[in-house]
Amino acid sequence: MNFIEFVGRNRAVILSSLAQHIYLVCISVFAGILVSIPAGILLSRHKKAAEKILAVVGIVQTIPGLVMLGIALLLFGVGNTPALVVLSVYSILPILRNTYTGLTEVQLGLIEAGYGIGMTSSQLLFKVQLPLALPSIISGIRISTVYIVSWAALAALIGAGGLGDLIWTGLSTYNTNFILAGAIPSAILAFLFSGLIGAVQRLATPRGLREVKHDE
Amino acid sequence: MITFQNVSKSYGRKLVLDNLSFEIKEGQFVILIGPSGCGKTTTLKMINRLVKPDSGEIYINGINIMEQNPVELRRGIGYVIQQIGLFPNMTVEQNISVVPKLLKYPKERWQSIVRELLEMVNMPYEEYAHKYPSELSGGQQQRIGVLRALAASPPIVLMDEPFGALDPITRDALQEEVKKLQKKLKKTIVFVTHDMEEALRLADTIVFMDNGRILQMASPEEMLRNPASDIIKEFMGRHINSRGPAELYVEDVMRTRVLKVPKTLKVLECLDRMDRWEVNSVIVLNEDDTYAGTVQLEAIQEHGKVGHEIGELVSQDTPTVSRQCKAQEVLDQLLDSPYKYLVVLNDDRTVAGLITRTSLTKAIGEALWGAKS
Numbered sequence: 346m347n348f349i350e351f352v353g354r355n356r357a358v359i360l361s362s363l364a365q366h367i368y369l370v371c372i373s374v375f376a377g378i379l380v381s382i383p384a385g386i387l388l389s390r391h392k393k394a395a396e397k398i399l400a401v402v403g404i405v406q407t408i409p410g411l412v413m414l415g416i417a418l419l420l421f422g423v424g425n426t427p428a429l430v431v432l433s434v435y436s437i438l439p440i441l442r443n444t445y446t447g448l449t450e451v452q453l454g455l456i457e458a459g460y461g462i463g464m465t466s467s468q469l470l471f472k473v474q475l476p477l478a479l480p481s482i483i484s485g486i487r488i489s490t491v492y493i494v495s496w497a498a499l500a501a502l503i504g505a506g507g508l509g510d511l512i513w514t515g516l517s518t519y520n521t522n523f524i525l526a527g528a529i530p531s532a533i534l535a536f537l538f539s540g541l542i543g544a545v546q547r548l549a550t551p552r553g554l555r556e557v558k559h560d561e
Numbered sequence: 562m563i564t565f566q567n568v569s570k571s572y573g574r575k576l577v578l579d580n581l582s583f584e585i586k587e588g589q590f591v592i593l594i595g596p597s598g599c600g601k602t603t604t605l606k607m608i609n610r611l612v613k614p615d616s617g618e619i620y621i622n623g624i625n626i627m628e629q630n631p632v633e634l635r636r637g638i639g640y641v642i643q644q645i646g647l648f649p650n651m652t653v654e655q656n657i658s659v660v661p662k663l664l665k666y667p668k669e670r671w672q673s674i675v676r677e678l679l680e681m682v683n684m685p686y687e688e689y690a691h692k693y694p695s696e697l698s699g700g701q702q703q704r705i706g707v708l709r710a711l712a713a714s715p716p717i718v719l720m721d722e723p724f725g726a727l728d729p730i731t732r733d734a735l736q737e738e739v740k741k742l743q744k745k746l747k748k749t750i751v752f753v754t755h756d757m758e759e760a761l762r763l764a765d766t767i768v769f770m771d772n773g774r775i776l777q778m779a780s781p782e783e784m785l786r787n788p789a790s791d792i793i794k795e796f797m798g799r800h801i802n803s804r805g806p807a808e809l810y811v812e813d814v815m816r817t818r819v820l821k822v823p824k825t826l827k828v829l830e831c832l833d834r835m836d837r838w839e840v841n842s843v844i845v846l847n848e849d850d851t852y853a854g855t856v857q858l859e860a861i862q863e864h865g866k867v868g869h870e871i872g873e874l875v876s877q878d879t880p881t882v883s884r885q886c887k888a889q890e891v892l893d894q895l896l897d898s899p900y901k902y903l904v905v906l907n908d909d910r911t912v913a914g915l916i917t918r919t920s921l922t923k924a925i926g927e928a929l930w931g932a933k934s
Contacts, residue, residue: 553693
């Protein structure tokens with residue numbers, strides 16, 4: 346049986362695995378955003394603590410995915426929940442770090458100007474700092490998403506399904522078709538997400554920050 | 562209108578303001594000047610509470626500013642800072658209307674304010690309102706910075722070396738505009754600079770500070786006539802001796818802030834710098850910093866090739882003079898020649914500055930009629 350036939354015959358399974366995979370990625374990146382953007386804002390206001398906290402989060406990031414899944418399995422059992430928790434944790438660091446750098450790289454002169462003309466700190470945040478940091482934040486989300494697409498393949502190990510299911514099935518039965526049916530869509534998925542978020546990033550970059558041009 | 566009473570401030574062990582007391586009257590253009598680290602910027606930033614005094618009181622119209630809400634206080638005081646004060650993510654219109662919007666002005670009102678203000682500096686609304694700061698020249702950006710400070714018509718405007726980063730010609734123009742605006746709108750302006758020429762030109766009252774104290778607070782005329790200390794004399798430099806035009810030398814009348822580039826600079830980079838300085842010619846230096854010649858914008862436009870070095874376009878046609886030359890002789894040279902300026906050289910052939918028709922006329926005028934125009 347060649348690969349095309351295999352795909353034709355198992356279309357339903359592949360599609361539902363793909364859907365589950367997208368679900369895992371979207372939910373966990375979304376959770377990551379919810380946690381890390383406010384946390385990044387908070388860190389940008391406590392720079393001394395920030396370096397230490399970022400270092401700790403960085404260490405968590407280096408714990409192998411399998412170990413994390415094992416721990417999550419012990420804590421939350423089998424299924425979606427432990428997988429989502431682990432993936433969310435992994436998605437935090439890139440977004441957190443980029444939010445923090447994006448915000449702290451806003452020139453001090455602008456912050457002084459903002460306060461000097463009577464902005465409150467939240468007005469300064471929403472009108473100046475966040476718009477200027479947005480390209481950096483979105484690029485963090487992009488890195489996280491691509492990352493999570495590949496990590497999510499591991500989630501199948503604790504029963505969360507997704508394209509990983511096909512890959513692990515293929516690996517344990519020496520069935521190349523299964524492996525390819527899981528690997529190819531997840532590669533495409535990573536490309537698509539990356540391209541999509543890249544486009545959003547270009548749109549979200551304030552026009553004044555794009556390429557400088559003089560028309561005189 | 563603004564009163565400082567026994568204000569002191571230290572950073573760590575360093576005393577930056579030492580028991581400062583003075584008063585600024587309504588409608589005055591007051592300039593704080595002094596050597597760097599004298600406390601002038603600290604003093605300025607205390608007025609809008611960006612810096613908090615360690616002791617002492619500051620009153621605006623009799624109200625202690627420490628008892629006011631800082632945000633409300635600041636919305637009632639215009640603030641212009643050096644260089645990058647404009648928000649790069651906002652258009653010209655959005656930048657100017659920031660404070661009116663914070664104060665919840667209705668849309669029609671802030672829109673007409675933006676129009677009026679842009680008109681005042683001859684930047685048509687249709688052409689500029691929707692541009693971003695990065696699309697403007699340095700001079701235009703700082704004009705917008707000034708307009709933003711004026712948008713909510715605050716009675717007081719603070720300016721922290723607003724024109725320090727601009728080239729001399731643009732700076733002259735902006736000083737002129739600010740002076741006019743102040744006369745027209747009757748603002749109280751507190752302005753920090755380290756440039757005595759700027760102070761003499763703009764101020765009603767000059768406050769000269771050193772080591773956190775006021776050495777002298779006087780009108781420009783008074784300060785020129787009776788400088789209270791040697792440091793002030795030194796700062797006044799050439800302005801202080803009321804020499805006749807016959808005794809003026811080139812070094813007294815030249816501009817020292819001029820755009821100089823190395824021979825090896827690439828053509829495009831050079832164009833970029835000229836654009837930023839808003840000049841149409843540039844002085845080119847050899848590797849050892851000696852004068853190599855000048856390059857005109859037209860020469861670049863006609864013969865410049867991308868990627869080539871600017872040194873290839875250097876022309877030696879611009880006359881040069883020594884800084885010890887008499888200004889009188891230079892005047893003839895400047896009037897007779899087709900060139901709009903002369904290059905002033907030091908004895909070691911490094912560049913000391915430029916003499917333009919404007920700078921020379923101004924210097925002669927000052928010598929004849931005193932420093933204040």
